[in-house]
Amino acid sequence: MxxxxxxxxxxxxxxxxxxxxxxxxxxxxxxxxxxxxxxxxxxxxxxxxxxxxxxxPSKREIFVELIRKGFLDLHSRTVKNMDAAETTADKLRAFISTRMDFSDSSREFFQLYYSEYSNLLATPSKLSPEFQDLYDQQAKLMEETLARGVRRGEVKKMNTAAIARLVYDTTRGAIAQRILGWSRRDAKEDADLVFEVLWRGIGCE
Amino acid sequence: MxxxxxxxxxxxxxxxxxxxxxxxxxxxxxxxxxxxxxxxxxxxxxxxxxxxxxxxPSKREIFVELIRKGFLDLHSRTVKNMDAAETTADKLRAFISTRMDFSDSSREFFQLYYSEYSNLLATPSKLSPEFQDLYDQQAKLMEETLARGVRRGEVKKMNTAAIARLVYDTTRGAIAQRILGWSRRDAKEDADLVFEVLWRGIGCE
Amino acid sequence: MxxxxxxxxxxxxxxxxxxxxxxxxxxxxxxxxxxxxxxxxxxxxxxxxxxxxxxxPSKREIFVELIRKGFLDLHSRTVKNMDAAETTADKLRAFISTRMDFSDSSREFFQLYYSEYSNLLATPSKLSPEFQDLYDQQAKLMEETLARGVRRGEVKKMNTAAIARLVYDTTRGAIAQRILGWSRRDAKEDADLVFEVLWRGIGCE
Amino acid sequence: MxxxxxxxxxxxxxxxxxxxxxxxxxxxxxxxxxxxxxxxxxxxxxxxxxxxxxxxPSKREIFVELIRKGFLDLHSRTVKNMDAAETTADKLRAFISTRMDFSDSSREFFQLYYSEYSNLLATPSKLSPEFQDLYDQQAKLMEETLARGVRRGEVKKMNTAAIARLVYDTTRGAIAQRILGWSRRDAKEDADLVFEVLWRGIGCE
DNA sequence: GATGAATGAGCCTTCATTCAT
DNA sequence: AATGAATGAAGGCTCATTCAT
Missing domain, CATH: 1.10.10.60 (Homeodomain-like)
Incomplete structure (x- = not known):
C-alpha cells in the first residue's frame, strides 16, 4: 500500500x-x-x-477538471509522439495525427474542449488562469518545433508564433469537421490532407 | 406603398x-x-x-436571427469581393481579407457566430435546419471556387470539398486569435500570412 | 398626483x-x-x-426592513410621548408605557426585534451597520433624558449611559414576560411596576 | 463499580x-x-x-443539553452564594454578582442561553417542557428570597413574583451589555450599579 | 464503538415567458 | 402596440441524518 x-x-x-x-x-x-x-x-x-x-466543489469545477485531465492527456501523447519523430515534417505529422486519433477515441473531450475554447471568445474573463497556461503551453510546443525547423533549414523563415497558432487552428477545424460528421474520410486521410497543405505551406521544398 | x-x-x-x-x-x-x-x-x-x-418568439430566436443576418451580410460581401477578383489566388485572398476585415468591424458578430458554431459540437441537435443550409451555402462557395481553380490549372488537383472546409477553418482560427487579442498584427498582415500558407499549400507553383 | x-x-x-x-x-x-x-x-x-x-432583494432584507420599520415607528412614538411629558419621572413613565402598549399592539414586531437583538449576542458581526445606528439612537434618547434629569436635580448623579441601558433592559424584560404569557397583569400594571422600581432606584426622593 | x-x-x-x-x-x-x-x-x-x-440524537438535542448543563451549574452556584449571604440585600448582591462573574468565565454559555431565551419569544412552542421547568425553578429562587425579605421587613411589600422576574431581566440585560462589548466597566462595577438601582427600588430604606 | 461516505429533502434565487391593463 | 408586474419551474448547493464497514 x-x-x-x-x-x-x-x-x-x-x-x-x-x-x-x-x-x-x-x-x-x-x-x-x-x-x-x-x-x-x-x-x-x-x-x-x-x-x-x-x-x-461546484458544477463548474467538474467541467474544469474534465478539460484539464483530457488536456494533459492529449498534451502528453502529443509530446511523446512528436519526440519520437525525427524531422520537423514528421513531427508536424505526428502532431496532427495524434490529435486526430485522440478525437476519435475521446470525442466527448473534444466537444467540450472546443466549445470551451470558443466560449472564450464571448467571455474571455471566464477563462480560469490555469486554462490560459494550458493553452500557452501547447502553443509553445509547436512554436519551438517550428523554430527548430527553421534553424535546421527544414522550415521557411517565418513568424513561428503566428504559424504555430495557425497549425493548431487548422487541425482543430479538421477535427471539428469530423465531430460534426461533415467528414466521411477516415482519420488517416484527414490527417494526411491537413499535413500536406500545411507542410507545403511552410516547409522547404 | x-x-x-x-x-x-x-x-x-x-x-x-x-x-x-x-x-x-x-x-x-x-x-x-x-x-x-x-x-x-x-x-x-x-x-x-x-x-x-x-x-x-423567444430569446433563442433573437440569437438565431442575429446570426442569420450577420451571416448573410458576411456571405454577400464575400461573394461580391470574390466575384470582383479574377484569379483563384485573388479570390482566395479576397475571401480571407473580407472576413478578416469584417471581424474587425463586426467583432460582436464573430464572437457569437464562432461560439455558436462551436456549441454545435456539443449539441448538434440545437442547430436549426436553416443554419445547416447557411453553412452548406458557404462551403459551396469556396468549393466551387477551388474546383474552378483546378479546372483552370491554378490549383492542384485535390479533394476540393475537404480543402474548402480547411480554408474556412484556418481563416476562422486566425480571426479567433485576433478577437482573443492573441495577435497584435493588423488585419492585413494576418490575412497575408494565412493566404500565403494556404496558397503555397494548394496553389500550383 | x-x-x-x-x-x-x-x-x-x-x-x-x-x-x-x-x-x-x-x-x-x-x-x-x-x-x-x-x-x-x-x-x-x-x-x-x-x-x-x-x-x-433577499429573504434577509425583508427581515431587516421589517425590523427597521417597526423600530422607527416605535422610536417616533416614544419620542413623541416623552416630549409631551414635563418631568423626568413622567418622561420615564412615558417611555415605559409607550413600549408596553406597543408590544401589545405589535406583538410580532417585538418577537422579531428581541430575537434579533439576542442573536447579536451569538454573532455580533451579522449586525448590519444600520441596526447599530438604530440601537445607538435609542440609547441616546434615554441617556439625554437622564442627563437632563440630573441637571434639573430630579435624578441622582450617576453613570447615565449605563443607567440608560439598564432602563431599556428592564423594560425589554417586562415586555418579554408579557409576550411569553408569563404575566397576566394588564399593560398598565406592568408599566407601573417597572416605573416604580426604576424611579425609586434612580430618582431623587 | x-x-x-x-x-x-x-x-x-x-x-x-x-x-x-x-x-x-x-x-x-x-x-x-x-x-x-x-x-x-x-x-x-x-x-x-x-x-x-x-x-x-440530534443537533438540537446537543444544544438543549448544553443549555441545561450550564443552567444547572449557574443555578447551583447562585443558590450556594445566596445561601451564604445573610441579609436579603446581600442575597440580591450575591445573585447579581454570581451571574456577572459566571458570564465572564462562561461567556459562550450566556451567548447561547440568552439567544435561546429570546428565540422563545419567536417560537415558544419549541421550548422543551424541561426548559420551562428550569426557568420556573430560577424564578422561584428569587421569588422566595424576596418573599422572605418582605416578611423580615427588609423588602417593601410588593408583587414578589413580578419583581423576581424584573430582577432577572435587569441582570440579564447588564450581562448582555457586557457580552456585546457595550460596557467597559469591570464586572464588579456593573454588579454594583445593578444592585444599587434595584435595591433602592425594592429595599426598605 | 467509530467512522465518514452517502443520501436526498429542502432552500434561496433566477429568469424566460405570459397577460392584464 | 407597449408595458412591466407576475408567474413558477428549475437549478445549484447545503447539511442533518443514516448506515455499511
Missing part, C-alpha cells in the same frame, strides 16, 4: 471522482454545459446529488 | 426588430448567450421586456 | 411591499427567521414566490 | 458526551446555532460526524 503511495481510501476516492467525471463527460457532451444539471450527472453516475459535492 | 412592397406597419416593425437585434448583439457579445437576460436586451434597446416578445 | 408626491405606480408598489412585509411579519413571528421560507411568505401574501423578489 | 453508581462504559460515554458538548459550546457561540454544522462540532471535538450521533 505504502509502496503505491496511496491508501485504500484515496483509491476509492479517486475511483469515485473518476466515475463522476466520466458521467459528467457524457452528460456535458450530450447536453452542453449550460443545459446539463448536476442531477443529470449524479443520475448518470448512479449516485445522489449530494455525493457529487463530496468530490467537487 | 404596395410599390415598395412594405406597409408602414411593416417598416416600423422591422425598425423595432432591428433595434432589438442591435441591442441583443451587444449584450450577447458582452455576457455570452447564457448569462444575458431578456431584461438586459430590453434595457439596452430602451424598451420594455414584454415588447421584445412582440417581435421575437 | 404630483401633489401627493407619488405616482400611481409607486403607490401600488408600496402597497405590495407592505403586503409582503405584513405576511413576512406573521410568518417570521410564527416560525422564526430560520424556519420561515420565502414560499411561506409568498403563500401568506397570496402571491408567487418570484414576486417577492420583485420587491425585496 | 456499583459503588460508584456508574459502569466503566457509562464513564467513557459521559466523557465523550462532555467532549462533544464542549466542542459544541465553542462552535455554537462562534457561529450561532443556525450557522453551526454538525461537521463543525465533530471537527472541533476531533471525532467523526457519525460519532456525534452515537451520543446525541
Amino acid at each position: 505504502a509502496v503505491l503511495g496511496k491508501t485504500k481510501k484515496e483509491v476509492v476516492s479517486e475511483f469515485r471522482s473518476g466515475e463522476i467525471l466520466e458521467a459528467a463527460r457524457l452528460v456535458f457532451a450530450a447536453k452542453g454545459y449550460g443545459d446539463a444539471t448536476v442531477d443529470d450527472i449524479a443520475d448518470k453516475a448512479g449516485i445522489a446529488k449530494g455525493t457529487v459535492y463530496l468530490y467537487f | 404596395a410599390v415598395l412592397g412594405k406597409t408602414k406597419k411593416e417598416v416600423v416593425s422591422e425598425f423595432r426588430s432591428g433595434e432589438i437585434l442591435e441591442a441583443a448583439r451587444l449584450v450577447f457579445a458582452a455576457k455570452g448567450y447564457g448569462d444575458a437576460t431578456v431584461d438586459d436586451i430590453a434595457d439596452k434597446a430602451g424598451i420594455a421586456k414584454g415588447t421584445v416578445y412582440l417581435y421575437f | 404630483a401633489v401627493l408626491g407619488k405616482t400611481k405606480k409607486e403607490v401600488v408598489s408600496e402597497f405590495r411591499s407592505g403586503e409582503i412585509l405584513e405576511a413576512a411579519r406573521l410568518v417570521f413571528a410564527a416560525k422564526g427567521y430560520g424556519d420561515a421560507t420565502v414560499d411561506d411568505i409568498a403563500d401568506k401574501a397570496g402571491i408567487a414566490k418570484g414576486t417577492v423578489y420583485l420587491y425585496f | 456499583a459503588v460508584l453508581g456508574k459502569t466503566k462504559k457509562e464513564v467513557v460515554s459521559e466523557f465523550r458526551s462532555g467532549e462533544i458538548l464542549e466542542a459544541a459550546r465553542l462552535v455554537f457561540a462562534a457561529k450561532g446555532y443556525g450557522d453551526a454544522t454538525v461537521d463543525d462540532i465533530a471537527d472541533k471535538a476531533g471525532i467523526a460526524k457519525g460519532t456525534v450521533y452515537l451520543y446525541f
Whole structure:
C-alpha cells in the first residue's frame, strides 16, 4: 500500500471522482454545459446529488477538471509522439495525427474542449488562469518545433508564433469537421490532407 | 406603398426588430448567450421586456436571427469581393481579407457566430435546419471556387470539398486569435500570412 | 398626483411591499427567521414566490426592513410621548408605557426585534451597520433624558449611559414576560411596576 | 463499580458526551446555532460526524443539553452564594454578582442561553417542557428570597413574583451589555450599579 | 464503538415567458 | 402596440441524518 503511495481510501476516492467525471463527460457532451444539471450527472453516475459535492466543489469545477485531465492527456501523447519523430515534417505529422486519433477515441473531450475554447471568445474573463497556461503551453510546443525547423533549414523563415497558432487552428477545424460528421474520410486521410497543405505551406521544398 | 412592397406597419416593425437585434448583439457579445437576460436586451434597446416578445418568439430566436443576418451580410460581401477578383489566388485572398476585415468591424458578430458554431459540437441537435443550409451555402462557395481553380490549372488537383472546409477553418482560427487579442498584427498582415500558407499549400507553383 | 408626491405606480408598489412585509411579519413571528421560507411568505401574501423578489432583494432584507420599520415607528412614538411629558419621572413613565402598549399592539414586531437583538449576542458581526445606528439612537434618547434629569436635580448623579441601558433592559424584560404569557397583569400594571422600581432606584426622593 | 453508581462504559460515554458538548459550546457561540454544522462540532471535538450521533440524537438535542448543563451549574452556584449571604440585600448582591462573574468565565454559555431565551419569544412552542421547568425553578429562587425579605421587613411589600422576574431581566440585560462589548466597566462595577438601582427600588430604606 | 461516505429533502434565487391593463 | 408586474419551474448547493464497514 505504502509502496503505491496511496491508501485504500484515496483509491476509492479517486475511483469515485473518476466515475463522476466520466458521467459528467457524457452528460456535458450530450447536453452542453449550460443545459446539463448536476442531477443529470449524479443520475448518470448512479449516485445522489449530494455525493457529487463530496468530490467537487461546484458544477463548474467538474467541467474544469474534465478539460484539464483530457488536456494533459492529449498534451502528453502529443509530446511523446512528436519526440519520437525525427524531422520537423514528421513531427508536424505526428502532431496532427495524434490529435486526430485522440478525437476519435475521446470525442466527448473534444466537444467540450472546443466549445470551451470558443466560449472564450464571448467571455474571455471566464477563462480560469490555469486554462490560459494550458493553452500557452501547447502553443509553445509547436512554436519551438517550428523554430527548430527553421534553424535546421527544414522550415521557411517565418513568424513561428503566428504559424504555430495557425497549425493548431487548422487541425482543430479538421477535427471539428469530423465531430460534426461533415467528414466521411477516415482519420488517416484527414490527417494526411491537413499535413500536406500545411507542410507545403511552410516547409522547404 | 404596395410599390415598395412594405406597409408602414411593416417598416416600423422591422425598425423595432432591428433595434432589438442591435441591442441583443451587444449584450450577447458582452455576457455570452447564457448569462444575458431578456431584461438586459430590453434595457439596452430602451424598451420594455414584454415588447421584445412582440417581435421575437423567444430569446433563442433573437440569437438565431442575429446570426442569420450577420451571416448573410458576411456571405454577400464575400461573394461580391470574390466575384470582383479574377484569379483563384485573388479570390482566395479576397475571401480571407473580407472576413478578416469584417471581424474587425463586426467583432460582436464573430464572437457569437464562432461560439455558436462551436456549441454545435456539443449539441448538434440545437442547430436549426436553416443554419445547416447557411453553412452548406458557404462551403459551396469556396468549393466551387477551388474546383474552378483546378479546372483552370491554378490549383492542384485535390479533394476540393475537404480543402474548402480547411480554408474556412484556418481563416476562422486566425480571426479567433485576433478577437482573443492573441495577435497584435493588423488585419492585413494576418490575412497575408494565412493566404500565403494556404496558397503555397494548394496553389500550383 | 404630483401633489401627493407619488405616482400611481409607486403607490401600488408600496402597497405590495407592505403586503409582503405584513405576511413576512406573521410568518417570521410564527416560525422564526430560520424556519420561515420565502414560499411561506409568498403563500401568506397570496402571491408567487418570484414576486417577492420583485420587491425585496433577499429573504434577509425583508427581515431587516421589517425590523427597521417597526423600530422607527416605535422610536417616533416614544419620542413623541416623552416630549409631551414635563418631568423626568413622567418622561420615564412615558417611555415605559409607550413600549408596553406597543408590544401589545405589535406583538410580532417585538418577537422579531428581541430575537434579533439576542442573536447579536451569538454573532455580533451579522449586525448590519444600520441596526447599530438604530440601537445607538435609542440609547441616546434615554441617556439625554437622564442627563437632563440630573441637571434639573430630579435624578441622582450617576453613570447615565449605563443607567440608560439598564432602563431599556428592564423594560425589554417586562415586555418579554408579557409576550411569553408569563404575566397576566394588564399593560398598565406592568408599566407601573417597572416605573416604580426604576424611579425609586434612580430618582431623587 | 456499583459503588460508584456508574459502569466503566457509562464513564467513557459521559466523557465523550462532555467532549462533544464542549466542542459544541465553542462552535455554537462562534457561529450561532443556525450557522453551526454538525461537521463543525465533530471537527472541533476531533471525532467523526457519525460519532456525534452515537451520543446525541440530534443537533438540537446537543444544544438543549448544553443549555441545561450550564443552567444547572449557574443555578447551583447562585443558590450556594445566596445561601451564604445573610441579609436579603446581600442575597440580591450575591445573585447579581454570581451571574456577572459566571458570564465572564462562561461567556459562550450566556451567548447561547440568552439567544435561546429570546428565540422563545419567536417560537415558544419549541421550548422543551424541561426548559420551562428550569426557568420556573430560577424564578422561584428569587421569588422566595424576596418573599422572605418582605416578611423580615427588609423588602417593601410588593408583587414578589413580578419583581423576581424584573430582577432577572435587569441582570440579564447588564450581562448582555457586557457580552456585546457595550460596557467597559469591570464586572464588579456593573454588579454594583445593578444592585444599587434595584435595591433602592425594592429595599426598605 | 467509530467512522465518514452517502443520501436526498429542502432552500434561496433566477429568469424566460405570459397577460392584464 | 407597449408595458412591466407576475408567474413558477428549475437549478445549484447545503447539511442533518443514516448506515455499511
